[in-house]
Amino acid sequence: MTTPSMHGGNIAIVGAAETDRIGKVPDVSMIHLHTNAARRAIADAGIDISEIDGVATAGPTAIELADMLGLRPRWADGTMLGGCSFMALVRHASAAIASGAANVVLVTHGESGRSRTGVPHYAPSPSSMGGQFEQPYGALAPYSSFTTPVLAFMASRGFTREDLAEVVVSQRLWAIPNERAQRRDPIDVAGVLAAPPVAYPFTRDMCCVVTDAGGALVLMSAERARDLPSADRAVYVLGSGEGTESVIVSQMDDLESFGPFRRGAKEAFETAGVTHDDIDHLMFYDAFAHLPLYMLEDTGFVGKGESAEFFREGHTRPGGDLPMNTQGGGLSYTHSGMYGMFAIQEAVRQLRGEAVVQVPDVHTSFVQGVGMMFGAGGSLVLSNERP
Amino acid sequence: MSQGPVPVPTPETLQFWEGTAVGELRIQRCNSCEKFYFYPRPYCPKCNSDNVEWRVVSGKGSLASYNINYRPFPMFGTEEPQVIALVELDEGVRLMTNVVGIEPVPENLPLGLRVQVAFEPRGDQFLPVFTPDTAATIAAAASALETRA
Numbered sequence: 001m002t003t004p005s006m007h008g009g010n011i012a013i014v015g016a017a018e019t020d021r022i023g024k025v026p027d028v029s030m031i032h033l034h035t036n037a038a039r040r041a042i043a044d045a046g047i048d049i050s051e052i053d054g055v056a057t058a059g060p061t062a063i064e065l066a067d068m069l070g071l072r073p074r075w076a077d078g079t080m081l082g083g084c085s086f087m088a089l090v091r092h093a094s095a096a097i098a099s100g101a102a103n104v105v106l107v108t109h110g111e112s113g114r115s116r117t118g119v120p121h122y123a124p125s126p127s128s129m130g131g132q133f134e135q136p137y138g139a140l141a142p143y144s145s146f147t148t149p150v151l152a153f154m155a156s157r158g159f160t161r162e163d164l165a166e167v168v169v170s171q172r173l174w175a176i177p178n179e180r181a182q183r184r185d186p187i188d189v190a191g192v193l194a195a196p197p198v199a200y201p202f203t204r205d206m207c208c209v210v211t212d213a214g215g216a217l218v219l220m221s222a223e224r225a226r227d228l229p230s231a232d233r234a235v236y237v238l239g240s241g242e243g244t245e246s247v248i249v250s251q252m253d254d255l256e257s258f259g260p261f262r263r264g265a266k267e268a269f270e271t272a273g274v275t276h277d278d279i280d281h282l283m284f285y286d287a288f289a290h291l292p293l294y295m296l297e298d299t300g301f302v303g304k305g306e307s308a309e310f311f312r313e314g315h316t317r318p319g320g321d322l323p324m325n326t327q328g329g330g331l332s333y334t335h336s337g338m339y340g341m342f343a344i345q346e347a348v349r350q351l352r353g354e355a356v357v358q359v360p361d362v363h364t365s366f367v368q369g370v371g372m373m374f375g376a377g378g379s380l381v382l383s384n385e386r387p
Numbered sequence: 388m389s390q391g392p393v394p395v396p397t398p399e400t401l402q403f404w405e406g407t408a409v410g411e412l413r414i415q416r417c418n419s420c421e422k423f424y425f426y427p428r429p430y431c432p433k434c435n436s437d438n439v440e441w442r443v444v445s446g447k448g449s450l451a452s453y454n455i456n457y458r459p460f461p462m463f464g465t466e467e468p469q470v471i472a473l474v475e476l477d478e479g480v481r482l483m484t485n486v487v488g489i490e491p492v493p494e495n496l497p498l499g500l501r502v503q504v505a506f507e508p509r510g511d512q513f514l515p516v517f518t519p520d521t522a523a524t525i526a527a528a529a530s531a532l533e534t535r536a
């Protein structure tokens with residue numbers, strides 16, 4: 001017997017939920033942001049928790065997650081690729097289900113990024129490569145490290161700070177009607193540039209919000225999903241890719257382009273058997289305003305140097321022909337620390353027709369994650385139609 | 388002495404930090420593919436060769452990219468903005484560093500600016516930081532004048 005493909009729609013996301021509350025949730029510990037989202041996603045799938053035989057998470061161990069939920073799984077995955085761990089975990093879960101290593105997999109995320117409730121003590125090691133060669137210079141926070149290559153990227157393309165601001169403006173338009181979004185005030189390019197400076201060339205609004213939030217997914221084979229009461233809400237994994245690069249941002253192979261975006265997206269398109277023209281919705285992990293610019297070019301939706309103009313022309317805005325980050329993204333909606341789960345959640349909502357700001361006629365969504373600064377990438381092609 | 392996190396060397400990086408303590412910037416070079424590489428490892432990450440050696444490099448390079456961090460962590464003991472820079476050494480490797488000795492404003496930090504290493508005491512170590520290479524700047528200005536004449 002040959003193993004069925006993990007791609008091509010053989011695996012379905014059948015449950016998806018965020019925590020009931022997001023933003024400022026100081027009365028819930030980090031691990032229970034996971035369990036809150038997990039139990040909601042299981043209810044959303046319409047299955048009994050006892051059906052879950054695989055668990056996957058990043059941050060806490062899969063052991064802690066499973067035990068908190070009273071589970072004794074036969075498959076566990078604790079892959080840590082930073083914020084894009086959840087793209088990778090969806091990919092790994094798909095492989096596990098296709099191969100028979102698990103039948104029903106729960107993937108969770110939760111972080112008390114704002115309130116720091118029940119968060120284990122973490123101190124960067126002064127002997128790590130970052131501890132020796134980056135942190136002594138001030139690169140201790142994402143805003144002071146993830147931003148270091150950006151002036152080189154901008155100079156190579158003739159981009160300006162106005163181009164960074166335009167990304168923020170485009171995404172804020174999606175957040176304004178969304179009551180769960182953190183930043184909802186209308187803003188223009190001048191307003192973004194006038195916001196308090198954080199790390200030149202970045203102002204506050206070019207950097208993500210910091211929140212408490214969680215999310216979870218339930219995956220199983222598309223065959224098994226047919227019998228669920230929620231069968232018509234299934235979202236299929238068409239293709240995926242992942243990859244890693246340097247453990248410290250200063251050593252990325254090319255300051256102007258990120259290999260895991262290029263390679264992961266290429267593999268996701270190839271495994272999905274679709275082209276860029278088939279994609280009608282984008283979720284691009286936007287911890288900072290430069291990321292959607294890198295991603296548009298590296299994933300091949302536009303050519304080198306064309307990403308800023310793509311934003312200016314309004315393609316990604318409400319009413320545009322390639323809507324992006326339609327809940328407001330990390331810049332305006334929510335960002336708990338490892339945002340990738342929320343990009344997947346919004347793709348699933350759009351594909352189910354259940355988004356707060358619903359894009360009409362969405363069939364196929366492309367999701368691109370990034371992790372550990374420019375350390376890793378994860379790509380997914382998701383669809384509401386099984387090919 | 389600047390304040391802030393103090394690097395703790397590992398056996399594989401010790402040569403680097405012993406170098407900065409005596410005013411040398413030591414970078415590894417692979418004798419098989421004849422390229423320098425960074426961060427320190429006992430083999431070449433480009434071709435997997437074990438035939439590698441430490442070299443003292445020129446300490447000269449150019450500014451590849453940077454940010455100006457207006458929110459330094461309290462452990463640095465200053466509210467002065469930090470220029471967190473990426474410098475490409477002439478030998479072909481890139482380091483994160485601080486550009487010091489200038490007012491931290493974009494006007495002073497054109498990409499491509501020639502810079503020269505200096506060593507700043509930090510705890511029991513010496514951090515490589517960079518200053519604008521005044522000689523190179525003067526030479527460039529002189530050559531521009533000559534061209535105009």
Ligand SMILES: [Zn+2]
Pocket residue numbers: 417418419420421422431432433434435436
């Ligand atoms: Zn080599």
